[in-house]
Amino acid sequence: MAALSGLASALESYRGRDRLLRTLAYCSQLVGGVLVEQGPARADVGARLLAVSSQLSGCRTILRLFDDVAMFVYTKQYGLGAEEEDILVRCVSVLGNLADQLYYPCEHIAWAADAKILHVDAARWWVLSTALWGLSLLLGIVRSLWVVLKLRQQLRSPAAAVTSQRPRSTRGAVEARIQSELMTLLSNLADLANAVHWLPPGFLWAGRFPPWLVGLLGTISSLLSVFQAARASGWADKAAS
Numbered sequence: 001m002a003a004l005s006g007l008a009s010a011l012e013s014y015r016g017r018d019r020l021l022r023t024l025a026y027c028s029q030l031v032g033g034v035l036v037e038q039g040p041a042r043a044d045v046g047a048r049l050l051a052v053s054s055q056l057s058g059c060r061t062i063l064r065l066f067d068d069v070a071m072f073v074y075t076k077q078y079g080l081g082a083e084e085e086d087i088l089v090r091c092v093s094v095l096g097n098l099a100d101q102l103y104y105p106c107e108h109i110a111w112a113a114d115a116k117i118l119h120v121d122a123a124r125w126w127v128l129s130t131a132l133w134g135l136s137l138l139l140g141i142v143r144s145l146w147v148v149l150k151l152r153q154q155l156r157s158p159a160a161a162v163t164s165q166r167p168r169s170t171r172g173a174v175e176a177r178i179q180s181e182l183m184t185l186l187s188n189l190a191d192l193a194n195a196v197h198w199l200p201p202g203f204l205w206a207g208r209f210p211p212w213l214v215g216l217l218g219t220i221s222s223l224l225s226v227f228q229a230a231r232a233s234g235w236a237d238k239a240a241s
Contacts, residue, residue: 018060019226025056026218033212050211061111068104075101086150092143099136103129127200134195137188144185151178180231183224190221 011017032049035042075097081090106129113122151174194209194217201207209217 014063015229018063019222019229021056021060021063023219023222023226025053025060026215026222028053028056028215030212030215030219033210033215037210037212053215061107064104065108065111068101068108071097071101071104086146088146089143092139092146096136096139096143099132099139103132103136106132126198130195130198134192134199137192137195140188141185141192144181144188148178148181148185151181180228183228187221187224190217190224193217 009016011020028049032046032053035046035049038046078093078097081093084090084093106125109118109120110122110125110129112118113120113125155171155174193205194214196204196206197209197214199206
């Protein structure tokens with residue numbers, strides 16, 4: 001009952017619903033892609049699951065039509081990252097915010113072109129939005145790698161070796177942040193692999209992934225995101241109690 005209540009609570013938020021839609025879309029693509037490759041007997045069920053995946057992805061695209069304002073507010077609040085102590089984290093975060101901000105209108109134009117609302121080349125705008133997404137993911141990977149490196153250096157510093165100077169609770173918080181950054185890193189790596197796949201053929205491994213592999217990578221990324229959100233919610237509940 002507690003799990004059902006937690007799910008209902010998560011689905012009340014836009015981010016919670018988006019995580020569920022994303023996970024279901026990629027899981028459907030994973031299972032559907034596997035079934036299609038197993039032969040004609042299961043190809044029909046596989047094709048149906050791939051159609052479900054496509055519809056769920058389309059639903060997420062439409063819902064993202066309303067993300068621009070929230071992204072703009074976040075970008076404005078972050079500004080040039082004056083609160084960040086590390087200059088590399090600051091620069092990478094600012095560039096990542098810029099890429100994310102530009103991503104949304106490009107995707108909106110691509111969607112409108114597919115829907116025959118705008119008479120422009122949809123493929124060009126999809127490529128541009130995917131490239132911006134990939135750039136954002138790459139910058140996120142750089143940020144996570146750098147943060148993990150700095151945190152590990154912090155744990156290995158001479159001060160960290162002295163228990164009296166670094167309480168167990170503080171060390172635990174640092175280790176928890178490292179774990180969180182590593183999960184973010186793995187999630188971004190999986191998404192980046194798919195982003196490259198969706199770029200025009202001829203660039204690295206673009207266009208070479210079968211549907212089940214795209215689904216697998218997306219499922220891994222989605223489950224990591226769900227796990228992080230659930231863990232953050234659990235910590236928030238503990239803090240409130």
